[in-house]
Amino acid sequence: MSILAEKHILLGVTGSIAAYKAADLASRLAQAGAQVDVILTSAGEKFVSPLTFQSVTGRRAYTDQDLWGNEAHILHVNFGKTADMLVIAPCTADTMAKLAHGIADNLLTVTALAADCPILIAPAMDGGMFDHPATRENLKTLQSRSVLVAGPATGRLASGISGVGRMIEPAEILGHIRMALGRSGKLAGKKIVVTAGGTQEALDPVRVIANHSSGKQGYALAQAAIDAGAEVCLVTAPTALIPPVGARVVHVTSAQEMLDALLNESGDALIMAAAAADFRPKQAAKEKMKKRDGIPQIQLEAAPDILKTVSGSKSGKRRFKVLAGFAAESRNLLENALEKLQSKGLDLIAANDISAKDAGFGAETNRITLLFAGGAKESLPLMSKTDAAEKIIEHVARLLE
Numbered sequence: 001m002s003i004l005a006e007k008h009i010l011l012g013v014t015g016s017i018a019a020y021k022a023a024d025l026a027s028r029l030a031q032a033g034a035q036v037d038v039i040l041t042s043a044g045e046k047f048v049s050p051l052t053f054q055s056v057t058g059r060r061a062y063t064d065q066d067l068w069g070n071e072a073h074i075l076h077v078n079f080g081k082t083a084d085m086l087v088i089a090p091c092t093a094d095t096m097a098k099l100a101h102g103i104a105d106n107l108l109t110v111t112a113l114a115a116d117c118p119i120l121i122a123p124a125m126d127g128g129m130f131d132h133p134a135t136r137e138n139l140k141t142l143q144s145r146s147v148l149v150a151g152p153a154t155g156r157l158a159s160g161i162s163g164v165g166r167m168i169e170p171a172e173i174l175g176h177i178r179m180a181l182g183r184s185g186k187l188a189g190k191k192i193v194v195t196a197g198g199t200q201e202a203l204d205p206v207r208v209i210a211n212h213s214s215g216k217q218g219y220a221l222a223q224a225a226i227d228a229g230a231e232v233c234l235v236t237a238p239t240a241l242i243p244p245v246g247a248r249v250v251h252v253t254s255a256q257e258m259l260d261a262l263l264n265e266s267g268d269a270l271i272m273a274a275a276a277a278d279f280r281p282k283q284a285a286k287e288k289m290k291k292r293d294g295i296p297q298i299q300l301e302a303a304p305d306i307l308k309t310v311s312g313s314k315s316g317k318r319r320f321k322v323l324a325g326f327a328a329e330s331r332n333l334l335e336n337a338l339e340k341l342q343s344k345g346l347d348l349i350a351a352n353d354i355s356a357k358d359a360g361f362g363a364e365t366n367r368i369t370l371l372f373a374g375g376a377k378e379s380l381p382l383m384s385k386t387d388a389a390e391k392i393i394e395h396v397a398r399l400l401e
C-alpha cells in the first residue's frame with residue numbers, strides 16, 4: 001500500500017503563479033490514495049479556482065468564506081487535528097511571514113496555527129523577495145520550529161529574470177511529502193544501499209555492451225526504503241529514471257565501478273537489483289573502432305561478481321547485516337535462484353522469471369518468488385514493481401529486527 005494511501009493531507013495554496021502547479025500536486029496526491037483537502041487563500045483563488053481542485057481531489061476546496069461559514073471556528077481546528085500533514089505549495093513570502101509570526105488572518109494561517117501535524121512549505125517568489133533579510137529571517141524561524149522547507153529552485157521567475165525562488169516541481173514536492181511521512185517507519189534509523197539499472201561495459205569511446213534493465217525495480221526499492229524511513233544510498237548504472245527525493249545517489253557505469261562504489265559504502269542492508277554485466281571486453285579500444293578496419297574480434301573476460309565479492313570478503317560481511325539479490329532467470333527459476341542464494345551468501349533472493357512479458361526487464365510489473373537463507377519461500381502474485389518493492393522492503397525490515 002502506498003505511503004500516501006488513506007493519509008489526510010491539507011494542501012494550502014497561496015497567491016503565486018505557481019498555484020497552477022498545485023493542481024497537479026493535488027491530483028498526484030489524490031491518485032496516490034490520499035484524502036486531500038485544499039485551502040486557498042484569497043490571493044491563491046485569483047490564480048486558480050476552487051473548482052479546479054475539487055475536480056482533481058473529488059472533495060470540496062475551502063476558501064476564506066468558509067472561515068465565516070457554517071462550520072465556522074471548528075473547521076480549522078478539525079483540520080489541524082485530523083491531518084497527517086499540512087503542505088503549503090506554493091507558499092508566498094507573505095504567508096511565510098505570517099507563519100513565522102503566528103499571524104492567523106485567513107483560513108489557511110488559522111489552520112496552520114492550530115495544526116499539530118508536520119508542516120511542509122514549498123516557497124515561491126521572486127528572487128529579490130527570497131533573498132530579502134526579512135524572508136531569510138522568517139525561513140530560519142520556521143526551520144527552527146521544524147517546519148520542513150522544500151525548495152525553492154533556481155530558474156526562470158515570473159518577472160522574467162532567472163534566480164532562486166521558483167517553486168520546485170510537484171513530483172519533487174511529492175517526494176518530500178513521502179520522505180516526511182515515512183520518517184518514523186519500520187526502517188527509521190537504518191541505512192539501506194540499493195543498486196539499480198544495467199551496467200555498461202565500454203568497447204571503445206562510443207560503444208558499450210549493455211542490457212535491457214530499465215532500473216525500475218531498483219528505483220522502486222529505493223523509494224520504498226525511503227517511505228519506510230530509511231536513509232538510502234542508490235548506486236545506479238545509467239537509466240532514464242529520476243531518483244527518489246531523499247536518496248543519496250552514486251552514479252556508476254560499469255560493473256567494476258559499481259563494485260568500487262559498494263566497497264566504499266556500508267549499511268544495514270544491501271539490495272542488489274542492478275543487472276550487472278557478467279562479461280566485459282578484455283580491453284576497451286582507446287580510439288573509436290573504424291569500419292574500414294573490418295569487423296573487430298572482441299575478446300571478453302569475466303566482470304567482477306559484485307555480490308560474491310561483497311559477501312565473500314570479511315569486510316564485506318561486516319559492511320552489511322543483510323544481503324539481498326535478484327535472480328533473473330529464463331528457465332529453471334527456483335533451482336537457479338536457490339543456487340545463487342547459496343553461492344552468493346545471501347539472506348534473501350527475489351527470483352524473477354524474465355521470460356514472461358509482464359515481468360522482468362522493462363515491464364511495469366513483476367512476478368517474483370522470495371527465497372530465504374533459512375529455507376522459507378514466498379511466491380508473490382503478479383504485481384507492480386512498486387508493490388513488489390514494498391514487499392521486499394517489509395522482509396528486509398523483518399530480517400533486520
Ligand code: CTP
Pocket residue numbers: 255272273274275276277278303304305306307308324325326327328329340
Ligand atoms: N550480480 C552481481 N554481479 C554481477 C552480476 C550479477 O552482483 N556481475 C548480482 C545481481 O545484481 C543479482 C544477482 O547477482 O542480484 C544475480 O544476478 P543474475 O544476473 O540473475 O545472475 P548471475 O550471477 O549474473 O548469473 P547468470 O547470469 O549466469 O544467471
